[in-house]
Amino acid sequence: MNPRSHRQKPNTVHFQLSTYHDFWNPNLQELRQSEREAYWLILEFIEQEHMSTMEKQNFLKAVEILSGAVRAKGNGNMNDYYPKATLARKIETLILEESTETLDNNVRQQAMLCVVALSQVNPPFYLSEILDLVSAGVSSMFSLPLIMPSLDRKDNASLYLQTTQALDDMLQALVMDNMDPNMLTLEKFLEIILPWLTQSDKVHEQTRALGTISRLLRFICNFSTLLHMEVFSMNGKLMGILGLFCMNSNHEISLGASEALHYLSKILVLQRSVRQKTVTILKNLQKRFRGEWFASMQNVTLFFKKYLTPVERADVIMVTMESLTSNRRDDIYAATKVLEMILKYSIPEIEKVPEIIQYIYFHMNSITETAAQNTIKKILQVLSQSYTDEVILTLFEIEDQSHKGACKPWEILASFPKGCEVIMKHLLQKLVPQQAPQDREPSQRTEISPLIATRAIHELLLESSQQMEVQTFFSSLFIALLLQTSFLMVEGNAEMMQDQRHVTEWVDPVSSTVEALKTLMHRSGYGNFESEIEKLGGWELLVNPERHYDGVTLLARSLVTKNCWHNRPIFSLLMRMLQDRNCANHFTALVFLMELLQCPDVAAIVDDFITHILANWFNCTEPATVKLLLKMTEVFTKHKNLERRLRILQPQVLNCCYSSSSDIVMEAFVVLKHLVEDLTWQNSSSFLIQLTFKLEPFFEEESEDLRLLAFQIYSHLLAKVKRRVLVFPLRHQILNLIVFLALHLQDVNFEVAQICRITLYNTAALLRWSKLRKVFAKEDVFTIMGALLQQETNKALWFLKQCVALFKSTQVPIRQAAVWFAGQILQILDAEEMSEIEEAYAALRHMKGDPDPMVSCLATQTIYVLEAKEKLLLDNPLTSCFCWRRPQRGYF
Template sequence: SRARLLLQEKKSSLIHACFCSVFHLPPQDTQGPNASLYSLTLAAMDSMLQSLIRSAGTLGILELQNILQLLLSFANSQLAVVQERAIAQIARLVEFITTTYSLQQICPCFAQAIVPEHECFKTHQFVMLGKLVGHLTLYCTCKDKRTRHNAAEALHHLHTFTVQLLTWLCILRLLLSRDDALGDALGDKSPLLSFILQMFIKYLQPSDWADIILIAIKSLRAPSAYSIKVAALMVDILIANFAFQMGKVLNIVWTIYGNLPSITAVVAQKSLGRALRVLTNTHPTEVVSSLLHCSPTCNEVARTMWKMMFSEPQVARKVLRELLSMLMNQSLRKTSISIKDNPRILSLAATRTINEILLHPTCLQEVDAIFPQLFLALLFQISFTTELTLQEVQIFWKEHQEDSLTPIRAAVNAMKVLLRVMGFERHVLDIEAQGGWDALLSTQTHLMGVRIVGREMMKTQRPLRYTLFCLLVELLRVEDPTWEMVAMVFFMEVLGSIDFSEDLAHALELFPMYLQSQCVGMPVLVLRGILQLTERPTIARETLVLLPHVMEQLQGGDSDASAVALSVLSNMLQLMEVKASSSIALALADKLRPLFGDELNTVRQLSIRLFQDTMGLVVGAEKKKMKKEVWDSVLPLLLHLHDEDESVAKASQEALCSAGRFLKWRQLAELTEIAQAWSMCERLLARKKSKANDYLQQSQPYLQNPQESLRREAVRFI
């Protein structure tokens, strides 16, 4: 009666000591003269346990479960005598609680089928019911007759305790009327086992069934005190007939993974294979992600489990699609030091797994259906892997630190294997010959490697090229900094090999968004793609819809982008009708003048050349507006006659001649010597006295120009 004053930890320790002392008594101490003493000891222990439960009041269920948990630890002993005594104690304890307690007295809703809308307090819930049913069912298959008898009796009392139904007595009579009890009954396969599970089905929660299946899986290990066939049968029945919550699916996969190395019986391995396939069919995401968590580097145990799943085509298809999804889930916005919370590391695990399972016969049949998607996903994965932090690599690789394949090499190797198994051996060798695979391994040369791979893949059949084009268009519709640069580099290679029809419009729709991208090098890359298209006569005119977006690139401050944009605009102006080109030329002239002083020689030359072209394109009333732009450009062009780059100086001279003809200024049109530039500056001021302040402002930036010759001429002009 004083036991309730003890702390739970101290109480459990004392109870454990009692069980240990009594259950480990030598068998001879329970026979002959000592039998009476042994019986008195058991009676005293029963009395103590009953007092503990009674004194707990409304927490009696909680106290009962604490004691049962301790008893189960002894029931799992390798010593048959300890196991038999622990099971007998469980049977007596459950019998006591059945005859003394009514669960409705504690909480009327315990039998949740009666009052489903009410949820018991945790202290009133018999949460270990499933675990107890699973263990006792398996104990009914033990070799020891008395253990089987006690387990069957405990199941009877447990059922009565749960539902207070007398119909369970028929099972007890069946169990106890035969020498081999449940073990013999299960020799006829599953009828009785199914009956036991069905008797408890409406009283057990999903978590209880999960507990039972976890117990059954652990019982498949060799050596086992139970019948492995019965445990395997339990796994089959439970997996086939019950839906498990996501968290429980993860637990089941982890339990299979943890116990598989010790499971050698063929019947047990086949049962686990069936279980994995059923779970994967119903919960593909949970099963695949859980197994990736178990072994990110795909060790021998994980490979065995993947092969179990791949033995059925439908399941293999689902697994591959889940792996594909995880490969694409490389979000840079969510990082963590935990594998569970880091999709970047999980996508690495998916890559390694694909690398290991691609050669499986069933896998090969299904890979063909998703080859283009899988190919692109691996390509993006290679790029993403080059950006991994050292910490992430260490997290991923902690399981097999001695492995010779680094994450990046594993990703590249997976792509090689994929191409080979799909019949692209020649392409693999050609990429190798051009240094493509090595280039992919380095952040400095990675994009060059992507170009080489893309170029070689464009030598495949048109259906595959077209599919890759469509997939890339779809992917690039949404910006994702994780892989958009790699996707666009590859897309540029695709653009050069596709015979467009109506599909060109889908590609052109992408470019405005990526011309505005903050990703370094993206606008230049897109502009080069547009430039390629403007040079293809059959489709060049279609690119004119992009002209306003290309013109915006002249004001972005990126010299490399401006250089390509100028070439694109030059091509586009030649494609336009006269009237349209006139208005565009006028709008363009104002944007070109600031580029005359760009730090890049190419930009200075191209902008001056294009300005010269615009003067020849304006017609009608727009000529008058264009004159203002030309007058404003004369001084910068005169200064650039002294540009250190000869091509820029020459372009300036030719542009000034064109300007002279456009303005009908003969001396300017006949300008042939640089030495004449100074006199032309004086004449300019004489002709446009009203613009003296404007010219002064124009010349001032040249005082900071890196070229000494231009600074000197600006000073001279001022």
């Protein structure tokens, strides 16, 4: 068509303007006459507001001719002739001016093809210009009324098809960036087209949108390189929308969605699959092309798992969930089926978990269909098991921000027994964190604090309706919450409060943990048990920093008193924890254990392995722990099964007698006293004999309390000895200690002296010294020593050795008696025995320098007598004029 055919003569103004442009724009001189005329026509109509259909057609034809001329120049630029942006705005205006009620001309078609021509010349369109043109073209075409092919409207239908093809050509041309499609541009196109699909209630508009999307995706499938594919964010949303429309009751819509989904899947395969498998996958896709909705859902499920990123998977779920809140039952049904297909198998990694949870939280009440409700619950359950931290943290953030405790999500989480158990196990790991391997990199996933985990446990327990379900993890939860309380009370809650973003001001870590512990008991059927602890003040003790462990003891004692069924599982859990020497809160565990051991059911399951675990904790450097273990040892005498294992702990108790801590030593002797009182000779003879040899050094302890305990232990021990068992080495040790007993009748501690007299009497009875029993019971130390020496003269050197050991006593009366008795022994020795007294002689010389004058005087006199005896024996070996004599009254 000649662009000037509609008028025979140009007016004068037009002629002058053309001449002006020919002169000032030398580029026009390179154009052919027809191309220049097209240029002049553009100038004439570009500013014209009202144009007839013929004028619009001629203008668009002129733009197309000029675009062809510029493109033919190779490196031509439209702006050298006329601003391309101005032409784009004018074309957009022409499209928007067309009626949306009827299609009776080809202006739309020409305008879109004109855009195609302009897209092929420089400069490129700006993105805003592209989107304006696309928006105009889409709205102009999609909003047309339904046009059905018929004999009387054959030309109209043909024009519609041609115009639709022009729209496709325009979209395909504008999506290109040089030689490859730009996926970011496609994303913008989809944002314009999709509302016509998702928000319209007209079938023909939805069908047009699906067709346009399908053809555009099919076009992109022809390219191996797609620009910015890695940041294209519409894959998930688009797959979700198309999946839903594949199940539409309208066959045309379902078919269009299936085709579009097919081409989207093909793009993903080409871009993301392993090249060796691409051909096979594409063949399988082709088999399902235009298939039934079930085949399309299989594609959705397959691509959801293998070809979508975690963010895209979340988009699929979000888009589908939004349809659950629709007013149309068909939409709800479709969304339910899609989600069922996705949730049928394990869900791979997903992002945007907080957004999904927030949507569920705020829209749960608007979902009324039973199937939809079950599906939304299933989503919450699956996510809470795989992304527990993120789900729980999101729920608390919502509740804390809104200051209202909507319990529906917690009710749902607690309604699935198996799922709830998985969540509880995960939360328990947060309360009792496991040490991560050193070579493992830190996780980038959201992690909740122990405090948040405690609050979550509390919420789940409040919503749990089945007592038996709670009892399955009662033991683990009970121990974890108790140990967490101890940690907060002993170590302080600074670590717990470090993440202030997720802890509101009104949350008290200790109170929150104790409340969770109380709720656990209620939900497990121990309501009366919890009330009794309340009456006894156990909860107050538990949160009292100074008496916290009293509260732990009371709690454990109540379990034992009520013969709680969980005593044995709790005991087993604690023992597994204590196998690790780095166990946190081991002291709380041991305090609890000491009470549990008094439960007959618990005592019955203690074996050597368990006892060895406890024995290893004696190596702990904390005095409080060792003292607690010493007290625990006493419990082993209360049950026959425990008493058989006491042999494993006894060496540890004896080692504590030599601890550098005086408190531990004192506690060890208190325990030994109780052990000796409770043990029988028949079951513990080896230990009691060993203990007899361990006591000797402690008879001379400066601490009166410790010295008294040592003599009390020996006294109790001796009372258990029967004559039939009095054999070596026990008989030897009893004789080896008799001088200590006798001389400590002079002990400054009256109770020690009394214990020694009783023990001397029992010793005489045990050794069958009938004559000495009365002496030991009533006489003073000197009479006793003299009688002992007369009775057992053959043991004189043995007694002398014991006396010399007591020369180092810190008590003056004992040193005096020891030196005196040594002198008496030396007087009765014969010549052969005198050759063995070098050690005693040296000790006596040393005692001459004793700070006590009486001791020094006695030592000096004894040496004089000894020297005189030695001289006499040298002069007359058969003569001995010395005899035993008691010191004169007042000698000391």
